Amino acid sequence: MLDRILASKKEEVANMVVPPKEETVKRSSFVDALKNPNRSLALIAEIKRASPSKGIINDNIDPVEVALSYEKAGADAISVLTDTPFFKGTIEDLIKVKQSVSIPILRKDFIIDKRQIDESAAIGADAILLIVKALGPEKTYHFYQYAAECGLDCLVEVHEEAELKQLVDVFVPKVIGVNNRNLSTFHTSLDMTDSIAKLVPKDTVFISESGIHSSEDIERVKRQGAKGVLVGEALMKAETPEIGIRQLFEKERIAANES
Numbered sequence: 464m465l466d467r468i469l470a471s472k473k474e475e476v477a478n479m480v481v482p483p484k485e486e487t488v489k490r491s492s493f494v495d496a497l498k499n500p501n502r503s504l505a506l507i508a509e510i511k512r513a514s515p516s517k518g519i520i521n522d523n524i525d526p527v528e529v530a531l532s533y534e535k536a537g538a539d540a541i542s543v544l545t546d547t548p549f550f551k552g553t554i555e556d557l558i559k560v561k562q563s564v565s566i567p568i569l570r571k572d573f574i575i576d577k578r579q580i581d582e583s584a585a586i587g588a589d590a591i592l593l594i595v596k597a598l599g600p601e602k603t604y605h606f607y608q609y610a611a612e613c614g615l616d617c618l619v620e621v622h623e624e625a626e627l628k629q630l631v632d633v634f635v636p637k638v639i640g641v642n643n644r645n646l647s648t649f650h651t652s653l654d655m656t657d658s659i660a661k662l663v664p665k666d667t668v669f670i671s672e673s674g675i676h677s678s679e680d681i682e683r684v685k686r687q688g689a690k691g692v693l694v695g696e697a698l699m700k701a702e703t704p705e706i707g708i709r710q711l712f713e714k715e716r717i718a719a720n721e722s
């Protein structure tokens with residue numbers, strides 16, 4: 464599946480027109496937000512209408528309303544899918560969300576070309592996702608540096624131990640995420656967080672991404688060493704985004720009440 468997405472992205476990029484840089488964008492630091500979370504674990508709450516693995520998740524949303532609810536419920540950052548063919552997200556979603564909240568925005572897409580980094584800066588993203596499996600470690604490094612020149616932070620995503628080992632031989636990013644979902648097979652297991660956690664360099668913020676549905680899952684990845692989580696489906700399917708976030712961090716509230 465990743466191959467299909469990347470092939471479609473290649474075509475998209477060939478036809479893209481990068482919008483002019485918006486000088487008035489006020490960037491907010493993704494890295495700082497993750498380092499100073501509102502809870503014992505940072506929450507990146509995702510706006511995701513659909514995915515190739517789950518089909519339609521929740522098509523009936525106003526991304527601005529969801530973003531405002533995420534911010535109000537104490538999310539530390541918001542991830543906005545901007546890929547249209549596979550995830551039903553749009554660049555307009557990100558532009559509107561950035562204009563409505565003050566917490567940092569991660570552009571979630573498949574970045575394979577530097578011009579998409581220019582575009583991300585122009586539309587107001589604060590950070591971008593770089594997928595090591597799609598880029599390889601060297602290109603990930605070059606894109607990471609170029610993003611920094613554009614004022615953007617990166618979430619560098621790995622899935623396997625070997626990928627992480629190759630990556631840290633080249634450079635150590637400030638934020639590394641493990642995708643608990645294999646993008647080729649869609650198999651999802653929180654065991655991935657466990658195996659990757661052991662290899663993440665000490666000063667790197669470590670994020671567990673995908674397949675997190677309950678407060679038990681949150682406690683589990685926290686025990687495994689994650690400093691943050693990226694959650695989409697569980698929040699998009701909750702009665703409201705606030706209720707979803709409250710339920711995810713229920714154990715934490717109980718612990719706080721008891722002490």
Ligand SMILES: O=P(O)(O)OC[C@@H](O)[C@@H](O)c1c[nH]c2ccccc12
Pocket residue numbers: 509511571572620642672673674675693694695696697
């Ligand atoms: O909806 P979930 O299982 O909570 O997952 C969110 C996020 O981790 C997932 O959307 C994601 C992680 N890495 C990606 C790369 C591309 C597209 C999507 C993703």
